[in-house]
């Protein structure tokens with residue numbers, strides 16, 4: 357599947373605001389990939405597909421996770437964390453995407469994880485800083501993204517943990533692993 361086909365696919369799958377967010381994540385991922393000398397093709401394709409399953413009913417996401425043995429600990433965490441792993445699995449198994457950078461970037465875009473590839477970091481960051489987002493502290497992350505992919509991703513991981521703690525919700529271990537790994541990387 358090329359970028360144009362991916363955009364056509366998600367245009368049908370997603371409600372308009374989510375599709376427009378996706379277009380901005382594609383654009384931002386392309387800019388970041390160029391800046392940090394990664395494949396713009398991979399970054400933009402992963403960005404196009406990252407929220408493919410975002411508008412699935414929660415029950416459908418749950419059924420898909422169970423039927424495809426993707427559940428392990430995921431089902432005990434918030435359903436917001438399910439759409440990335442489901443989209444990655446659907447892309448691999450129903451749309452023939454084989455590139456592991458692309459599949460991993462889709463799967464881990466919400467929590468991050470330890471040992472993210474640069475393509476994963478780019479989509480994780482682009483999803484956070486795309487121009488339609490208005491999040492407290494986002495200007496600092498946008499500024500950091502001009503210089504350092506790792507430091508900007510560290511800010512995303514830190515801000516997300518702070519936000520989740522404030523909200524008194526459970527936090528997936530991969531969100532902590534992303535923060536710890538990036539903290540070691542930036543020192």
Ligand code: DGI
Nearest residue numbers: 407434436465466467483516525526527528531
């Ligand atoms: O799908 P998007 O809205 O574009 O963005 P996303 O998939 O990155 O994040 C969706 C939400 O998930 C966002 O409000 C932050 C939240 N989130 C990230 N990590 C965790 C989390 N929520 C919980 N409960 N636990 C986490 O570890």
Ligand code: FE
Nearest residue numbers: 406407465466
């Ligand atoms: Fe998402």
Ligand code: FE
Nearest residue numbers: 465466483484
């Ligand atoms: Fe995100």
Ligand code: FE
Nearest residue numbers: 381406407483
């Ligand atoms: Fe997104």
